Amino acid sequence: MDLFEYQGKQYFARYGIPVSPGGVADTVEEAVKVADSVGYPVVVKAQVQVGGRGKAGGIQLAADAGEVRRHAGDILGMDIRGHVVRRLWVERASDIAAEYYASFTLDRAARMHLGMVSAKGGVDIEEVAESDPAAIARLHIDPVEGLDPAGARRLVEEAGLDEKARSGAADILVELYRCFVEGDADLVEINPLILTPDGRVHALDAKVTLDDSAAFRHPEWDEFRGIAQLDPREALAREKGLQYVGLDGFVGIIANGAGLAMSTCDVVEQVGGKPANFLDIGGGANAEVMANALEVINTDEKVRSIFINIFGGITRGEEVAKGVVAALGRVDIKAPIVIRLDGTNAAEGRSILAKEAAGRIQSVPTMVEAARRATELAGGSAK
């Protein structure tokens, strides 16, 4: 789960990481109220989960209530690369002497925690990584040992942070690491981490991705839910426990496993079709899950055909088939359905479909042929 900046800052605050005083506002009046209470000048920041907010005009400095009113009015409702701004974060503006970068994440290849610090903050860090990789200090941390103050100190020194920022930055790194580990985050990132002219270091932005698998031990995450920006199809899918990403095409896709779902999108595109979505019904999906998936796809007006691509391992073919049959009885599926079913109990599944859904769906033996058939049924021309 990706947090909004304001949620990330609230999460940081739990772990003692200093952030600017500020508050959330959903209306112009609320924005003025927050600004009055934290003191001027303030920064009015659009809360959207997409990069490039500043360039799009979603971050503005305001010297007084009149300016807050004007900027808040402009930014609320603004469309930033497809994300409509519904909420603002208003915080006390900071004087900036230097901007840094700090993050912790898991390095899958090294199977260790990876801390990264750079004196080149406030800009796109991936660009820095490309153009000046030496400007990013990296430290692999053994998860059993953790990060101690000495390690944090070495990291800020290696990154070449200004002398007077080092002690404050090292303290923040230790807390940020604790937030990453105890807070069960996949990623914690501060960009920029700033040094003020009077020598204080604090987080001016917050990017936090929480590990959904750890939700069972974090009841406090409940408050972060329900505000995420989802399109209606994604919201419905989430409600039903499905992994769904809306795309722009016309072939609805249902597959088991993220890899196969991506692979299915690849093949559809390669034969000349356009996937309308990515939908992973997960491992061990039963009839109910399959019926839910078809229901979600059915709400997408753009879908002109549906391609169900299942290779059973933990997922059993007969369950998939029962789900398709159940969905056909429960929902008025508009688009024609093509299915490719292989793996565990695939023969049983195919025979259930032949008996109970003949005429409604087409069973095709291979993935590529099925992609072609689905594309043709959608009115496209398959390669």
Add this chain to the structure above:
Amino acid sequence: MSIFVDENTKVVIQGLSPTGQGLYHGLRNRAYGTKVVAGTNPRRGGEEIEGIPVFASVAEAVKETGANASFITVPPQGAPGAIEEAAEAGIPFVVCITEFIPAQDEARTYSRLRRDFPRTRLLGPNCPGIISPGKCNVGITAGEIALAGGPVGLVSRSGTVFYQAIYELTQKGIGQTTGVGIGGDPVPGTGFIDCLSAFEADPETRAVLMIGEIGGSEEERAAEFIGKEMSKPVVAYIAGVTAPPGRKMGHAGAIISGSKGTARAKMDALEAAGAKVALNPTQAAEVMAEVVAAL
């Protein structure tokens, strides 16, 4: 030959109960010919389930049956403990298919294994398991899709594309020495390079099919290894060639950000290392057929 498992592998199923996933898949593995010698369950020691003797602990199962591999299907809260129990009992090869283990728990468990139990290899978590056709199948792969006899070794990060790739090879009459599904979680116990190096050392494996996916940099590191250390031909496919940037496609740790981690970046790295890169699993099998024909 095969890697990591063979006809002498004796499997203990951890957390065996009359209704669990472990029994369902364990029986399928046994029906395939895998030596399933024991189960463990602290509340059912001394019982027998479907002819499988149950012990209270892995240590006891090892002592009584000589088990040398374990299969873990228990829920996420219990899985890290189960992995460590197997390692403590001296099990050299642990397969854990459990999905949704918190990443931080995985990281700590992996680190404990690396520090205290270097002789134990963990496969997974959240992986389909391993199959050495005709000899041993530990995990959730439908055994009938595989074909014995080699010459191809297969390693995949994605589970279902793993099945797809095995199946495509089998359809073309190309056998597999071993198929390893390493899983898509943030901290895999066994990675691409572990498998590539084992395949390089295995005399029966003469070519390798590698299936990666978007996100992270493991495929790029594997490419480096292929370029420097592999003499055997490698065919690769990266799932997510057409995935839009900036979206997380499912739980699989498949996050694209910027240029790094994209399918394109991985494909370029693999091609530069001398691997043949295909655009989908079907094409990967076709390319492999050409490679095998030229061996």
